[in-house]
Amino acid sequence: GNSVTQMEGPVTLSEEAFLTINCTYTATGYPSLFWYVQYPGEGLQLLLKATKADDKGSNKGFEATYRKETTSFHLEKGSVQVSDSAVYFCALREAGTALIFGKGTTLSVSS
Amino acid sequence: DTEVTQTPKHLVMGMTNKKSLKCEQHMGHRAMYWYKQKAKKPPELMFVYSYEKLSINESVPSRFSPECPNSSLLNLHLHALQPEDSALYLCASSQNRVNTEAFFGQGTRLTVV
Numbered sequence: 001g002n003s004v005t006q007m008e009g010p011v012t013l014s015e016e017a018f019l020t021i022n023c024t025y026t027a028t029g030y031p032s033l034f035w036y037v038q039y040p041g042e043g044l045q046l047l048l049k050a051t052k053a054d055d056k057g058s059n060k061g062f063e064a065t066y067r068k069e070t071t072s073f074h075l076e077k078g079s080v081q082v083s084d085s086a087v088y089f090c091a092l093r094e095a096g097t098a099l100i101f102g103k104g105t106t107l108s109v110s111s
Numbered sequence: 112d113t114e115v116t117q118t119p120k121h122l123v124m125g126m127t128n129k130k131s132l133k134c135e136q137h138m139g140h141r142a143m144y145w146y147k148q149k150a151k152k153p154p155e156l157m158f159v160y161s162y163e164k165l166s167i168n169e170s171v172p173s174r175f176s177p178e179c180p181n182s183s184l185l186n187l188h189l190h191a192l193q194p195e196d197s198a199l200y201l202c203a204s205s206q207n208r209v210n211t212e213a214f215f216g217q218g219t220r221l222t223v224v
Contacts, residue, residue: 034212043117043201044154044215089153095209098144098167101153 006102021075023090031092033073117216134185134202143185146201192223
């Protein structure tokens with residue numbers, strides 16, 4: 001079946017550091033891929049998405065590229081801020097199915 | 112407008128109570144979802160409605176009863192819950208059930224006492 005694997009956290013960084021959160025997936029077809037962010041006490045917000053191979057999703061300085069050859073969708077940001085501290089979920093979705101989430105990665109950024 | 116509104120934000124209920132969670136969206140989305148999220152875990156799918164019809168029930172106990180009165184509203188009726196049902200309940204919607212993104216509400220924090 002389909003699945004998403006994310007790097008285990010927590011990830012602890014200083015402000016302005018470079019961020020990478022790894023995400024790999026297993027899918028039988030051609031899924032769309034997503035990154036969601038959840039701030040403490042809130043729901044999930046869609047951060048970015050990519051719908052086909054080689055697409056790059058980007059938003060608020062975050063980027064991720066859909067790599068079919070490595071079945072990956074790693075999240076990157078060049079310079080993190082304290083306000084980026086949150087839980088990040090990688091997810092996939094195939095036609096006719098609901099979202100499948102990774103376990104989530106907690107990011108903590110200190111000033 | 113990409114907003115999904117959930118009420119109430121917080122709910123405390125006894126094990127013999129009956130309560131309802133409400134979810135509303137005005138994006139014209141035809142698929143709506145209920146998820147349950149425990150602390151430090153990803154959301155778990157409970158129910159999917161597509162064009163106001165229940166299309167997926169992920170073996171959820173009958174003490175949870177979903178309802179979709181129209182294309183904008185989704186309810187979750189709760190009855191005789193257990194303390195282990197305490198969690199964040201998230202509603203989401205998407206344009207349809209194909210490869211489109213889902214938008215989530217802020218959730219209802221439920222505590223069963």
